[in-house]
Amino acid sequence: MSDGKLKPAPLAYENEAFVNSPDGRILRILSEYMEPLSRFRREQIQDTVVFFGSARFHSRADADRNLTELENGVEVQHPERKKALASVDMARYYEDARRLAFLLTQWSAQIPARRRRFVVTTGGGPGIMEAANLGAQEAGGKTIGLNINLPFEQNPNPYITPSLNFEFHYFFMRKFWFAYLAKALVIFPGGFGTLDELFEILTLAQTQKLAKKILVVIYGSEYWKRLISFDAMIDAGTISAADLDLFRMVDSPEEGFEFLRDGLVKYHLGPQPKSPEAMPEIAKTNP
Numbered sequence: 001m002s003d004g005k006l007k008p009a010p011l012a013y014e015n016e017a018f019v020n021s022p023d024g025r026i027l028r029i030l031s032e033y034m035e036p037l038s039r040f041r042r043e044q045i046q047d048t049v050v051f052f053g054s055a056r057f058h059s060r061a062d063a064d065r066n067l068t069e070l071e072n073g074v075e076v077q078h079p080e081r082k083k084a085l086a087s088v089d090m091a092r093y094y095e096d097a098r099r100l101a102f103l104l105t106q107w108s109a110q111i112p113a114r115r116r117r118f119v120v121t122t123g124g125g126p127g128i129m130e131a132a133n134l135g136a137q138e139a140g141g142k143t144i145g146l147n148i149n150l151p152f153e154q155n156p157n158p159y160i161t162p163s164l165n166f167e168f169h170y171f172f173m174r175k176f177w178f179a180y181l182a183k184a185l186v187i188f189p190g191g192f193g194t195l196d197e198l199f200e201i202l203t204l205a206q207t208q209k210l211a212k213k214i215l216v217v218i219y220g221s222e223y224w225k226r227l228i229s230f231d232a233m234i235d236a237g238t239i240s241a242a243d244l245d246l247f248r249m250v251d252s253p254e255e256g257f258e259f260l261r262d263g264l265v266k267y268h269l270g271p272q273p274k275s276p277e278a279m280p281e282i283a284k285t286n287p
Helices: 022-040 058-073 079-108 128-138 171-180 192-206 223-228 230-236 241-246 251-268 276-285
Strands: 048-052 117-122 144-148 163-166 180-189 215-219 248-250
Touching: 022 163, 022 171, 048 079, 048 128, 048 192, 058 079, 058 144, 079 117, 079 128, 079 215, 079 251, 117 128, 144 171, 163 171, 171 180, 171 192, 180 192, 180 251, 192 241, 215 251, 223 248, 230 241, 248 251
Parallel strands: 048 117, 048 180, 117 144, 144 163, 180 215, 215 248
Antiparallel strands: none
């Protein structure tokens, strides 16, 4: 028999049915802002360099191994062999992303500052994302993965710093964190997602909606010039010739690194000499 007393109602933020309902959506959105912000502060992340690119590329070793295994069991003209050959060709971009992330992380580790500068960040999955996280880890740096909950599984790659491994539900909150801390973007060959990320940032830069200078590197002119004709856009009047200054197209990790290093020093560290002896001066102007 009831004693006539009601049980205490659950606290609103402990009410899972509410939090996961349409009425609780704003709380979920805020959580995807506040929880990453808290971790970035705790890990002393000041800013990032974001790598975008295909999740479908493999390392050189994996692509060669897959081709060898396939050729042992299929005909020469088999469609899967064509895909495997393409995978071997595209593996150069995996290796280049790994190298570029290594060079950038190795350099940024020498910047005297209270917080970590220009931390390599990716979408957290395989392919180019894995390669960049791996390169940063090999250079001894922390590295960020901003993964997304998708209907098809995308597990975080094993090279993300565990404390900087994130999982998002909302694409727009994930995109916010890609852009908010970024001082540079590196765009490797990729598909629809890569194009979306590239043109969103270029649009923000073109329309002067960014409060900071974001360097944009488009990597692999062979791929991108086959995919997009910027000259055709200029000829049609849909962009101006000056819009091509919003990015730099490069074809080697060293070329990409030099552009990023020089631009990051110019716009975000001050006009300091590149020699190690001069690096303490950077700390005085950008603690």
